[in-house]
Amino acid sequence: MTSKQVIDARGSFCPGPLMELIAAIRLADIGDEIELLSTDQGSATDIPEWIHKVGHEMVSTVSDSGVWHVVVRKAK
Amino acid sequence: MSSPKLSILVVGGSLERLQMAAMVASIGAVSGAEVQMLLSMNSLQYFARGNTQEPAPEGTIGRTMAGKKVPPFKQLLQHAVELGDAKIHPCSMAMDVMGTKSEDLEPFLARPLGLTKFLADAASGQLLTF
Numbered sequence: 668m669t670s671k672q673v674i675d676a677r678g679s680f681c682p683g684p685l686m687e688l689i690a691a692i693r694l695a696d697i698g699d700e701i702e703l704l705s706t707d708q709g710s711a712t713d714i715p716e717w718i719h720k721v722g723h724e725m726v727s728t729v730s731d732s733g734v735w736h737v738v739v740r741k742a743k
Numbered sequence: 744m745s746s747p748k749l750s751i752l753v754v755g756g757s758l759e760r761l762q763m764a765a766m767v768a769s770i771g772a773v774s775g776a777e778v779q780m781l782l783s784m785n786s787l788q789y790f791a792r793g794n795t796q797e798p799a800p801e802g803t804i805g806r807t808m809a810g811k812k813v814p815p816f817k818q819l820l821q822h823a824v825e826l827g828d829a830k831i832h833p834c835s836m837a838m839d840v841m842g843t844k845s846e847d848l849e850p851f852l853a854r855p856l857g858l859t860k861f862l863a864d865a866a867s868g869q870l871l872t873f
Binding site: 678679680681682684685686689690693716720721 | 769
């Protein structure tokens with residue numbers, strides 16, 4: 668069974684949000700979704716780039732009131 | 744296909760240089776690069792085991808970072824080692840000059856390395872200096 672968890676990295680600067688996401692992905696099961704909350708503007712471009720490079724799946728990237736909600740799915 | 748190789752030579756001892764070097768190492772390592780870093784000259788002192796002395800900022804960004812939630816450079820380097828393929832080497836020459844032994848340094852550091860071996864390993868990839 669897959670699950671979804673939220674990682675709150677608001678207030679952390681680059682590359683803190685990405686590192687928190689990677690740590691969560693390592694502990695997740697394949698198919699699990701992780702939603703990262705980040706106020707670091709670079710997250711909107713850097714995290715999709717990293718996800719694409721290492722072969723996981725981008726689900727969505729949405730900005731709401733200055734907070735990026737980046738949802739990824741562990742694919743391998 | 745082999746992983747891209749990224750070699751990082753750190754000689755400066757300012758907060759900005761250590762921070763940027765650690766950012767490059769951590770991002771490179773978690774993105775699949777084989778990262779080797781050589782800590783030499785003024786950078787090595789901050790990797791003494793149990794050291795609590797913070798490197799001094801050299802400009803506005805460094806001074807401003809102090810009050811922000813910026814990941815500490817040593818934590819980033821530990822992530823580079825633990826989450827990716829990174830090796831952080833103390834420079835054997837700097838150790839000799841300072842009278843430092845391996846057991847005096849942070850445990851996440853790899854074995855001491857000389858410049859000749861570092862440059863030989865760096866020849867097949869990118870080399871960045873901070």
